[in-house]
Amino acid sequence: MNMLIRSRRAGRLWGPLAASCAALIFAASFSAGAAAQTVRPETVASGLEHPWAVAFLPGNRFLVTERPGRMRIVNAQGRLGEPLQGVPRVAAGGQGGLLDLVLDSAFASNRTLYFCFSEPGSGGNSTALARARLAADDTRLEDVRVIFSGKPKVASSMHFGCRIVEARDGTLFLTTGERNSRKEDAQTLDNHHGKVIHIQKDGTPARDNPFLDRAGALPEIWSYGHRNAQGATLSPDGVFWMNEHGPQGGDEINVPQAGRNYGWPVITFGENYGGGRIGEGISERAGMEQPLHQWTPSMAPSGMAFLTSERYGAGWRGNLFVGALKFRYLSRLEIANGKVVREHKLLQDVGRVRDVRQGPDGLLYLLTDEGNGKLVRVVPQ
Structure with missing residues (x-):
């Protein structure tokens, strides 16, 4: 399902008629998606406390982060190992804690991993x-080194972003949130709030970053004007994609380009919690990028992954999968010519889907962000 309403002006003009049409379109798309659903959830492990990210280890094992500050291995039978030693202290509380995790592309030889917190x-x-x-011996982390530390530090437990993607050239992308109380920071380049960060594996800025030589701009910044991006991945052709939370409405998918401004909080398809416009209440402005796709009402997107296998049939290959925290489902998005053309809602009420990854077996895996969180395998019927 593509975006139903692209501007506030259209919503004011059409009113109830537009809402009725949108509901009919949504229902038709939902029905098509439900009829086409050919998957079921299979619990691999439970008893995880607010798990945030999963990576795949040799031997059909999993490495999982838990938001309170633990990282642990789950074996092939779903047994939870003891927390690894060596994880640094985290500011656990609210949305903060131990968050994303990725293995280095050469993990098989160097056993290196990256995590954000x-x-x-x-x-x-x-x-x-x-x-x-x-x-x-798989019991601890060694040679732990912080290679990026966002500036400035603020007293907040909200909007950390914190998704990591290794690009094909070996550089790292990291999303950051605008910390909620500092949303205007997303529009300035003298801080790391509400940005996509692009660095090399030693923490130095990537060589093709757009603001390396701009006075007053932090050199790690790739793009700006983001709110709180908790999903990110590479497309099959190696392009960095991300999703981000809107406020009340206006969750987005973006494909961030170097130096571009993605608008928050100047433009948005959402509104304040409880109602009321944000800023001027506009959804577009010259010099600011439009989202590739947006959800209103908000589904609270988190983890995301492109499917490159044919384990679910050739028709699903190349689809984008996004977890919905608020509405507790897995979204399957059909992509054509770089646009979202249709949405299918899968695994209704599976849980608050925090992470979505494709495993080495070609199947999708989910984490549910709950007190008794689960690692779930998405199994074809």
Whole structure:
């Protein structure tokens, strides 16, 4: 299902008629998606406390982060291992804690991994990215080093962003949130709030970053004007995609380009919680990018992944899968010519889907962000 309403002006003009038409279109798309659903959830492991990210280890094992500050291995039979030693202290609380995790592309030879977390420090906390090595005995992290620490630190427990993607050239993308109380920071380049960060594996800015030579701009910044991006992935052709939370309405999918401004909080398809416009209440402005796709009402998107296997049939290959925290489903998005053309809602009420990954077996795996969170395998019927 593509975007139903692209401007507030259209909504004011059409009113109830537009809403009725939108509801009919939504119902038709939903019905098509439900009829086409050919998957079921299979619980691999349970008993995880607000799990946030999963990575795939050799031997059909999983490495999982839990938001309170634990990282643990889950074996092929779903048994939870003891928390790994060596994880740094995190600012756990609200949306903060130990968050995303990815293995280095050469993990098989170097056992290196990257994780991001809310880092405590003077003035509060910020999004940080660390590099470490998994010990040979799988019990601890070694050589832990923070390679990026967001500036400034603020006293907030909200909007950390914190998704990591390794690009094909070996550089790292990291999303950051605008910390909620500092939303105007997303429009300025002297801070790391509401940005996409692009760095090399030693933490230095990537060589093709757009603001390397601009006075007053932080050199790690790739794009700006973001709100709180908690889903990110590479497309099959190697392009960085991300999703981000809107306020009340206006969740977005974006394909961030170097140096571009994605508008928050100047433009948005959402409104304040409880109603009322944000800023001027506009959804477009010259010099600011439009989202590739938006959801109103908000579904609260988190993890996302493109499917590159044919385990679910050739028709699903190349589809984008996004987890819905608010509405507790897995969204399957059909992509054509770089646009979302149809949405199918899968696994209704599976849980608050925090992470979505394709495993080495070609199947999709989900994490549900709950007190008794689960690792779920998406199985073809």
